[in-house]
Amino acid sequence: MNQQKNENGEGLIKGLDLTSATTIVVGSMIGSGIFIAPSLMSEYIRSPGVILMLWIIGGLFTVFGALSYGELCASMPKAGGQYVFLKEAYSPVVGFLYGWTVFLVIQTGFIAAVAVAFAKYLGVFIPSISENVILFSMPLCGHVFNFNSAQAVGMVSIIALTVINCFGIKAGAIVQNIFTFLKVGAILILVILGFMSVKGDIQNFSPLFSTALPDGLKMGFFAALAVALSKALFAYDAWNTVTFTAEEVRDPHKNLPRALILGSIITMLIYTSATAVYFYLIPVDKAAAVPDNRIAAAAAQLIFGNAGLYFISAAVLISTFGCNNGLILGGPRVYYAMAKDGLFFKSLGRLSHKYRTPVNALIVQGIWSCILTLTGSYSDLLTYIAFASVLFNGMTIISLYIMRIKHPGMERPHMAMGYPVVPALYIAIALAFLIFILQGDFMNSMRGICIILIGIPVYFLFRKGRSLAGREPL
Secondary structure, X not given: OOOEEOOOOOOOEEOEOHHHHHHHHHHHHOOOHHHHHHHHHHOOOOOHHHHHHHHHHHHHHHHHHHHHHXXXXXXXXOOOOHHHHHHHHOOHHHHHHHHHHHHHHHHHHHHHHHHHHHXXXXXXXXXXXXXXXXXXXXXXXXXXXXXXXXXXXXXXXXXXXXXXXXXXXXXXXHHHHHHHHHHHHHHHHHHHHHHHOOOOOHHHHOOOOOOOOOOOOOOOHHHHHHHHHHHHHHHHOOOOHHHHOHHHEOOHHHHHHHHHHHHHHHHHHHHHHHHHHHHHHOOHHHHOOOHHHOHHHHHHHHHHOHHHHHHHHHHHHHHHHHHHHHHHHHHHHHHHHHHHOOOOOHHHHOOOOOOOOOHHHHHHHHHHHHHHOOOOOHHHHHHHHHHHHHHHHHHHHHHHHHHHHHOOOOOOOOOOOOXXXXXXXXXXXXXXXXXXXXXXXXXXXXXXXXXXXXXXXXXXXHHHHHHHOOOOOO
């Protein structure tokens, strides 16, 4: 892969072509979600047609966002991506709150959840790796903290990928390309053989659409719909990770919009097909009762017998490892950009002299992600990550309108398709999701909001430090 430094011979390296940018989009999205989320969704919605519709809505939602982000990326191809868009459209404090939340929850929480999922599936091959295998216990704040082998392996996987990405954008891109092609291939094999299997039954889709809810679920249909959608949106989340690497993409005016749109469409088709084959093999009411929500493993066992468990477990290992590589690669570019603006720790704005990677930002992100593997349940983590992410994504789409008003003369090599209707649809869906998820999972949604608001005093501390250092105040 040809790599070129910026014009001044310093800074980040332009080492990503269209293929690599697209695999970052696809690979960052396809992690553990599609192998688990359909079962979680079945706990709230008992209609295969409605669940498939939610995956399509989530996919269109993502494509609508990608169409709009394409214009912002092409106009401002800087490291940090979405952080830069929000800073320019609103104010530095809004950009900081996004970067702060990316660091505390969105990116690092996603990395932690995917790393634990990786460890759980590795436990299929190595039974001693499990949440039930406690390595040690200790009293902590009136509770007993248990550290299990799954958490340990999850942390090791984060550390390994962090080290790989310290060796340059090329190393990270190679890993991303290989694992993305492998995971997509494995899912396609499952889909094709699943629909060919005599173990499936088309009657599993009847009735296709229903508003019936599981017994004992204490929420209305639309609230249940929103919570179920949050699980799908978690699986779609991180589609915007490639914007963080905008400064390292060759010919970003063309390649960034193309990668966003192409990657989003590919992922939507994969997710919808996989969910359809799950329900073809497993009735929706039984999908909710699959042990540990491992619906992909249950489907594979029906197709391949006992060997199916090992097939799908290997597929998940490949998928989660590749997904976390994309996430670990992208996130530090946000912290790097914030540090360069004087809004984060100064050391995070330094690059490796040899590899031109934000090594310090990578290390700090890795440490915090490892800490997050020790907290929270998988399902809860899905909800408040999705809530915070959709909130900022909606604000970013609104910034498209703001930037056209504030900077009408700005060079726009790529114009958002369907403007102003398509961005408005994204905003409407995002608003509806935020309202209903507040009703359906109020506590985890409020945790997401609190994490964002805590960033306000932190912003002013960094801003004060910038002023004391003699830099121009923001």
